[in-house]
Amino acid sequence: MNIVFVLVPLGLVLIAAAVWALFWAVNNGQFDEVDSGADAPFRDDADPAAAEDGSSKPRDSR
Amino acid sequence: MNTARATTAGHVEWLDAERQLSHAIFIAAGMRCAACAGSIEKAVAALPGVDNVTVNVATHRVNVQFDASRTRLERILAAVDQAGFRALPLAGGAAVAAQRDEKRAAIKRLGVAGLGMMQIMMFTFGLYAAGPNGIATNYEHYFKLIAMLITLPVLFYAGAPILRSAWQNLKMRSLGMDVPVSLALLLAFTASVYNTLRGTGEVYFDSVAMFVFFLLAGRFVEMNARHASLSASDALTQSLPETVARLTAAGATERVPVADIRPGDRLSIPKGAVIPVDATLLSASASIDQSLLSGESVAVNKTAGSELPGGAVNAGGVIQVAALSAIDASVLATIVRLLERAQRDRPPIARAADRVAGWFVLGILLLAVIVAGGWLLVDPSRAFSAVLAVLVVTCPCALSLATPVAMAAATTRLARDGVLVARADAIERLASIDLIVFDKTGTLTQGASAAVRVTDTHRVTADAALAIGAALERGSTHPIAQALLRHADAAVVATDIVETAGLGIEGVVAGCRYRLGRSEFVAALTATQRPGEQQPDYSSASIVLGDSDGWVAAFELTDPVRPAAAAAIAELRNSGLELAIASGDRPAAVQAVAQQLGITAAHGQLSPEQKIATVQTMRAGGRRVLMLGDGINDGPVLAAADVSCAMGQGSSIAQAAADLILVDDSLQGVGRAIKTARRARQVLRQNLTWALLYNVAAIPAAALGYVPPWLAAIGMSLSSLFVVLNAQRLTRR
Known part of the structure; x- marks a missing residue:
């Protein structure tokens, strides 16, 4: 059972990582606008021709 | 940042x-x-x-x-x-950024509280599940230490707004609901830390984390409701540009802040730009979109000389306009001010709830002391847990959330239906309305789109008479003025304009003093009666123009009933409301409109004072009166009614006095607004009843020690959540 003394702090490190990931996502605007994600399937995909010639720009990160 | x-x-x-x-x-x-x-x-x-x-x-x-x-x-x-x-x-980018930052901070706090709560539960579950013999002391001690470690950020980072607000309350010597909440949190945390360090006794880390999480969850929902009700009026309040291109006398263009616009300035408005102030069109024609003001997204064509309301968008090519007002007098600025006032105002019932909450909190604190005393006599080991449960379970969160969330939801819903709420307490009063009084011109009839016809001239041409009339009416927003202004001639300018509400306008054009308005008003200047006055057609109004030498011209205005008025009126009558008309117009014209719409009570030829008296008599008879008006005459009578409603295209004086504004001028909005107000009242009553019942039922159980602190935290939070979700029903159809 002494393994608990190692695993629990390890778990805390994972939690810290999860909190860090959440903060990163919030700071990058992932939660600023959650309404239009549901519309995504109805949007046109980026122009395939543009994708081929490599000039396409990064679209929104949602 | x-x-x-x-x-x-x-x-x-x-x-x-x-x-x-x-x-x-x-x-x-x-x-x-x-x-x-x-x-x-x-x-x-x-x-x-x-x-x-x-x-x-x-x-x-x-x-x-x-x-x-x-x-x-x-x-x-x-x-x-x-x-x-x-x-x-x-223009309100700073407000947008502030709202975004508030939401981001709330999500972070909620996330920390949620993750922390789950971890702490995991460890405390080990303690609870261990059975009668407990777990090995070294593990127990270890788990408690870890739980304490995780509680630190949950309480002091995620819970910081609660603690800070309680501290501010105490500094202001007032008792808000955060005071007992913070007291419970800090008591539970301190006792748990003490028990952990000395190695014996109960710990409440799980209750602390859960309480913080559920409190934040309730506030998160409330924040979203608040942000949503703000964004309903976003496009309007934030559409003002910050600078505008002004043409100098030499014809050059200079950029000036909109605050520096003065009446008479010539402005150049590019395509797609917002016209910042009320202005007259100088270019030959323009296409404007008033959707920001009226919600109606149709481009309207205007010709030179027409008046363009501030806040309209230039949908066509570049146009030149002459400003009619400074920025703070424009239609848009008025609406923005009204909205801001509504957002500041707290409804009386909410203020009452705040006062009650103060006493309630004091009561809770006293009760906590009594419960502590009682348990110390009976069973000292259970005293602390019972006091915590009382402090948590009695949190008047649901009580203080009940009114704001219901009002925010109703305001959002009304804005979506084209009704702006200018005073927050109007929604409550609107719910008990049983009599609606309409002004006629511009409210039941189209007013601004009325056509003007010269029926009789004396000494001048019809065009010259119209130009003089338009010059006199330039500053007025009365529907008749709107009709005359279409005939404005830039070369004819009136000075010394004095408007007498309900009678007419006096002013000087080219050195000659004129009066325009009702015949008795003009007769006072001309000192002669106009010969051969013929009885005009019922759907028209006639006004006359005269100078000190006698009569100059007579104008006739045709003012048809609004297209959707009949349907809207019938709907209002079917929902059990009584209807009446109070108009300054001639009785024959008022009767005609009343018959057409099926309204039996019609009062004509009322001066503004008589209109007020009529409304006051109705109120003295026990009626709850909603007054609808739009003109410059209607400001005082609107203020005299229980609830007042102005048309969005009407004068800003009427709008300033009104509780509600119909943005798209559709009378159907009135029926919808009353329906929403009645539902809001119902929801508010449900919420208050629920909050009180919950507290009354939960307090004895907590005081007698039947409720462990963690259960108290869940109960309190569910009660708040119920109130918030119940109010959200209002925003749905």
Whole structure:
């Protein structure tokens, strides 16, 4: 059972990582606008021709 | 953090210091669906240097991050234009950023509280599940230490707003609901830390974390409701540009802040820009979109001399206009001020709830002391847990949330139905209305679109008479003035204008003093009766123009009933409301409109004072009166009614006095508003009853020690959540 003394702090490190990931996502605007994600399937995909010639720009990160 | 600055175009743009990227937010008008959002994203993302673009279909907001050294904002706006949308400036960018930051901080706190709560539960579950013999002391001690460690950020980071607000309450010597909550949190935490360190006794880390999490969850929902009700009026309040192109006398263009616009200034309005103040069109023709003001997205064609309301958008080519007012007197500024006032006002019932909450909190604290005393006599070991349960379970959170969330939801719903709430307590009063009094001109009839006809002239041509009339009416927003203003001639200017409400206007044109208005008013100047006055047609009103030498001309205005009025009136009558007309117009004209709409009580030829007296008599008879009006005459009578409602296209005096404003001028909005107000009252009663019942039922159980602190935390939170979700029903159809 002494393994608990190692695993629990390890778990805390994972939690810290999860909190860090959440903060990163919030700071990058992932939660600023959650309404239009549901519309995504109805949007046109980026122009395939543009994708081929490599000039396409990064679209929104949602 | 980021410093916002306004660009010359008025679009908000700021520099993201970390990533060296510029950031801009603007509104793309004309967006109707997800596909539109997609085509804007595509058009903007195709530009060089654009890092990220997001389009919100619901709020029409476009959010762009770009490298300013590679793309200028103007280029992005042009791309949006080319994609077929109008990029509108967003002047309140600082408010937008503040709202966004508030939401981000709330999500972070909620996340920390949630993750922390789950971890702590895991460890305390080990303690609870251990059975009668407990677990090995070294593990127990270890688990408690870990739980304490995790509680620290949950309480002091996630719970910081609660603790801070309680501290501020105490500094102000008032008792808010955060005081007992913070007391419970700090008591439980301190006792748990003490027990953990000495190695014996109960710990409440799980209850602390759970309480913080559920409190934050309730506040998160409330914050979202608040933000939603603000964004309903977003497009309007934030559409003012910050600078405008003014033409100097020499014909050159200079950029000046909108605050510096003076009446008479000549302004150049580019395509897609908002006309910042009420103005007269100087260019030959223009196409304007009043959707920001009226919600109706149809381009209207205007010809030279017509009046353009501030807040309308120039949908056609570049136009030149002459400002009629300064920025703080424009239609848009008035509406913005009204909205701001409504958002500041707290309804009386909410103020009462705040006062009650203060006493309630004091009562809770006393009760906690009594419970502590009682348990110390009976069973000291259970005293602490019972006091905690009482403090947590009695949190009047649901009670203080009940009114604000219901009012926020009702306001949102009304804004969606085209009714602006200018005074927050109007919703409550609107629910008990049983009699509606209408003004006729401009309310039941079209007013502003009335046609004017010269029926009789004396010594001048018809055109000259119209030009004099228009010059006199220039500053007036009365419906008759609107009709006359279409005939304005820039060369004819009136000075010394004095308007007498309900009678007419006096002024000097080309050195000659004129009066325009009702015949008895003009007769006082001409000192002669107008010969041969013929009885005009019922749907028209006649006014006369005269100078000190006698009669000059007579005008006749045809003012048809609004197209949708009959249906709206019938709907109101069917919902059990009594209807009446109180008008300053001739009895025959009033009767005709009343018959057409099936309204039996019609009062004509009322002076503004008589209108007020009529409304006061009705109120003295026990009726709850809703008054609808739009003209300059209607300001005082609107203020005399229980609830007042002004037409969105009416005068700003009427709007300033009104509790509600019908933005799209549709009378159907009245019926919808009353229905929503009645539902809001019902929801509010349910909420208050629920909150009181919950507290009354839970307090004895907690005081007698039947409720462990963690259960108290869940109960309190569910009660708040119930109140919030119940109010949200109002926003749905």
